[in-house]
Amino acid sequence: MRQFVNSTDTPAHHLIAPEQYAPDTASLKWLMVKLSTSAKSVMKISHAHAEYVLLHEQFSHRSLSTVTTMSKRNKNSVFEARLYAHEHYLLGDVEGQMIEECLKNKIEDKYLIKELFKRVDDHKKASALHPMPFKIPIFNRGKEFRGVNTSGSEIHTPYSYREGHSCSLGATGSGKSNASSHRVTQLAPVLDGLWIIDVLKKEMRKTAHLLMSLGYQVSFVNAENLTINPLQVPRYKNAKGYALAVSESLTHAFNLPQRAQKLLHITILRLYKSFGILDGGTNFPTLFELFVAIKQVKKSHYQARMSVLDAMEPILEEMGSALSFRHGWDSHELAGTFVYFDFTEVSTVAKSLIINSLLLSEFTSRVAQGLSNVPLQLYACIDEAGSIIDASHPNKSLINNFNIARGGGMSIDVSSTVASIDPTVLSNCNNLQLGCSGARELSAMSREMGLNAEQEDYILHKLQIGTFVEKVSKEWRYPYLVKVPLIQFPENMSSGDEGLGALEHLPVEPTLIPPEFDTSVITVNSSPSDASPPEYSLSEVELRYCKVVVANPTLSSSKLFKIARISSKQALSIRKRLVQEGFLREHSVQNNSRGRSSIVVEALQPALDALAKDRK
Known part of the structure; x- marks a missing residue:
C-alpha cells in the first residue's frame, strides 16, 4: 500500500508544514472527486487515482497501524522542494497543480513526492549544466509554442497572453522577422483577422505565402490597389466624435502645429454637415475635398492654413487614386480578413497616414461597441516599424493608438532595430522581446524588462542569433531566454498568386478628384514672405x-x-x-x-x- 501523511496548512507561502497525521475518509473522498474531474487525461495521476479508490474501499477494514509516516528529514526535504518549485514555477502544468493540490489538502503520497523531487532535480541540473544569469521558466499550460528554453524544454503559453501588445527589438540579422513569422503562424488558427504590414523591407511577404500554403486565404495590398478614405466614419462611431479623432490623427501624421488641429477639426465638421454625414448620410467627403475646403477658407489662421496645405499636397499627389473613394474598405470587414500590406514604396508620412487610418478606424469602432477584455480576434503585425515608433520621429500617430488599443480583441505587434523607442509603446506592451543588439538597444529595453548588470553583459557578449530575452506580464514576471525555431518557407513564391482575394468583393464607391484641387497655387514649404497676402485688413x-x-x-x-x-x-x-x-x-x-x-x-x-x- 502507498504511504500517506497528512499535514496542516501554514500561512508561509501557502504551503503545508509537514506534520504526522493519519488520513481520514473525507480527505480520500475529496481526492477521488478532484482527480476524477480534473486529471483524467494525465496517465500517472489516473493510476494514482485508481489506487486511491482502492484504498478508500479498503480503508474501513484497515487499522491506522498500516499507515506509515515519513521521517522528519524527509518531511523537511519535501517542504524545501515545494518552496523551490514555487519559486521557479515548476508546478504550473495540470499534473503539477494536482501535486500541489494533493499536498495542500493533507495528502502526501510516494508517487507525488517522487515526481516533485524529480522536477526539482531536473531544474537544478539544467541550471547547473547551462550556467547563465536567467531563470528557467516552466510555461507549458497553453497552445502557443514560443520556442524552447535553455534546458531544451518547450515553452507554451495561452493565446490570451497575446491580447496585449508586443514589441520586439534587435539588431539587423538577429532573427526578429523570423520570430514575427513564428508568432503569426502560431496565432493564425484562432484569429478572425490578421494584418501583416511591411514598412521597410518585404520580409513578411514570404510569411503571407507560408500561410497560403497552410490553407489560409491571404489578400495582397500595396499602395496601387489600396482603397481607403480616412474621413469615412467607421461603424458604430458617432460622426462628431470621429471628426475630432481623425483631426488629431491627421495632425500627428502630418506633424502639424496645434493650431492646425483646430482648423482641421472645424473644417471636417463643416464638410460632414454639408455632405449630410451628421444626419446619418454615408456620402463621405475625401481628403481632396478637405484640402480644397481649407484652401478656400481665406479668413482662417494664415500659418495654420498654409501648414495644412503644405503637408497634404505631396501626400495627395503621391497617393492619388488610392484616396479618391467616398466609400473605401470598411475596417469592420478588413478585421475579418487575412491581409498582407506592402507599404515599402511610399513615403514615411504616407505610411503613417495609411496605418493610422486603418488602426484608428477599427479601434474607435470597437471602443464605440463597448468591447473590452474580449478574446483576441485581430492581430496587426508591423515589421520594421522603427520609422513610426521612434521617439525622435515626429509622427506620433501609431504611438497614440497604443494608448487606446488596449483590450477590445485587437493587438499590435511591432518589431524594430531603432534604439530610441517611444516609452509609450514599451509601457503598453505586455510581451517584450530583445534579440542580439548593441548598447543603445539594450538600454532602451533594460528598464522595462528589469534586467540586471549580469544579464545585460550576457546579452551584449553571449546572446546567440535566433535566441531572445523575453518578458511577459503574466505569472512569470522575470526575463527568460527562448530560442525561436527557424521557419521553413515555401521555395516557390509566385507573384501570380498575389491578388486582392476576398477584398475584391467588398463594396466601394470611387469618386472623381475635384477640379478645384489645383496644387499649382500652393508652394511646398512656402513662407509668409513669398506666399500670397493674407486676407486681413489693417487698422x-x-x-x-x-x-x-x-x-x-x-x-x-x-x-x-x-x-x-x-x-x-x-x-x-x-x-x-x-x-x-x-x-x-x-x-x-x-x-x-x-x-x-x-x-x-x-x-x-x-x-x-x-x-x-x-x-x-
Whole structure:
C-alpha cells in the first residue's frame, strides 16, 4: 500500500508544514472527486487515482497501524522542494497543480513526492549544466509554442497572453522577422483577422505565402490597389466624435502645429454637415475635398492654413487614386480578413497616414461597441516599424493608438532595430522581446524588462542569433531566454498568386478628384514672405505702426512705439498680431556690449502692399 501523511496548512507561502497525521475518509473522498474531474487525461495521476479508490474501499477494514509516516528529514526535504518549485514555477502544468493540490489538502503520497523531487532535480541540473544569469521558466499550460528554453524544454503559453501588445527589438540579422513569422503562424488558427504590414523591407511577404500554403486565404495590398478614405466614419462611431479623432490623427501624421488641429477639426465638421454625414448620410467627403475646403477658407489662421496645405499636397499627389473613394474598405470587414500590406514604396508620412487610418478606424469602432477584455480576434503585425515608433520621429500617430488599443480583441505587434523607442509603446506592451543588439538597444529595453548588470553583459557578449530575452506580464514576471525555431518557407513564391482575394468583393464607391484641387497655387514649404497676402485688413493704428517700421528698419522695437505715438503695451500687441498674420518678421540682434539682444522688426511684402494700397 502507498504511504500517506497528512499535514496542516501554514500561512508561509501557502504551503503545508509537514506534520504526522493519519488520513481520514473525507480527505480520500475529496481526492477521488478532484482527480476524477480534473486529471483524467494525465496517465500517472489516473493510476494514482485508481489506487486511491482502492484504498478508500479498503480503508474501513484497515487499522491506522498500516499507515506509515515519513521521517522528519524527509518531511523537511519535501517542504524545501515545494518552496523551490514555487519559486521557479515548476508546478504550473495540470499534473503539477494536482501535486500541489494533493499536498495542500493533507495528502502526501510516494508517487507525488517522487515526481516533485524529480522536477526539482531536473531544474537544478539544467541550471547547473547551462550556467547563465536567467531563470528557467516552466510555461507549458497553453497552445502557443514560443520556442524552447535553455534546458531544451518547450515553452507554451495561452493565446490570451497575446491580447496585449508586443514589441520586439534587435539588431539587423538577429532573427526578429523570423520570430514575427513564428508568432503569426502560431496565432493564425484562432484569429478572425490578421494584418501583416511591411514598412521597410518585404520580409513578411514570404510569411503571407507560408500561410497560403497552410490553407489560409491571404489578400495582397500595396499602395496601387489600396482603397481607403480616412474621413469615412467607421461603424458604430458617432460622426462628431470621429471628426475630432481623425483631426488629431491627421495632425500627428502630418506633424502639424496645434493650431492646425483646430482648423482641421472645424473644417471636417463643416464638410460632414454639408455632405449630410451628421444626419446619418454615408456620402463621405475625401481628403481632396478637405484640402480644397481649407484652401478656400481665406479668413482662417494664415500659418495654420498654409501648414495644412503644405503637408497634404505631396501626400495627395503621391497617393492619388488610392484616396479618391467616398466609400473605401470598411475596417469592420478588413478585421475579418487575412491581409498582407506592402507599404515599402511610399513615403514615411504616407505610411503613417495609411496605418493610422486603418488602426484608428477599427479601434474607435470597437471602443464605440463597448468591447473590452474580449478574446483576441485581430492581430496587426508591423515589421520594421522603427520609422513610426521612434521617439525622435515626429509622427506620433501609431504611438497614440497604443494608448487606446488596449483590450477590445485587437493587438499590435511591432518589431524594430531603432534604439530610441517611444516609452509609450514599451509601457503598453505586455510581451517584450530583445534579440542580439548593441548598447543603445539594450538600454532602451533594460528598464522595462528589469534586467540586471549580469544579464545585460550576457546579452551584449553571449546572446546567440535566433535566441531572445523575453518578458511577459503574466505569472512569470522575470526575463527568460527562448530560442525561436527557424521557419521553413515555401521555395516557390509566385507573384501570380498575389491578388486582392476576398477584398475584391467588398463594396466601394470611387469618386472623381475635384477640379478645384489645383496644387499649382500652393508652394511646398512656402513662407509668409513669398506666399500670397493674407486676407486681413489693417487698422489705422496698425498701418501707422507699419510705416514706422519701414521708415526705421534698424531701430529696436522698444523705441518704435514713441515714434508711432502709441503706448508700449499697445505697440507690443500690434507687433505680435502682425507677426502672427504674416505682415512682420522679428529678428533678435546683438547691438550693444552688455550682452543683451534687441528685437528688430522687418516689414514683409504683405505689409508693403498694404501701405501701397493705403497711399492710393
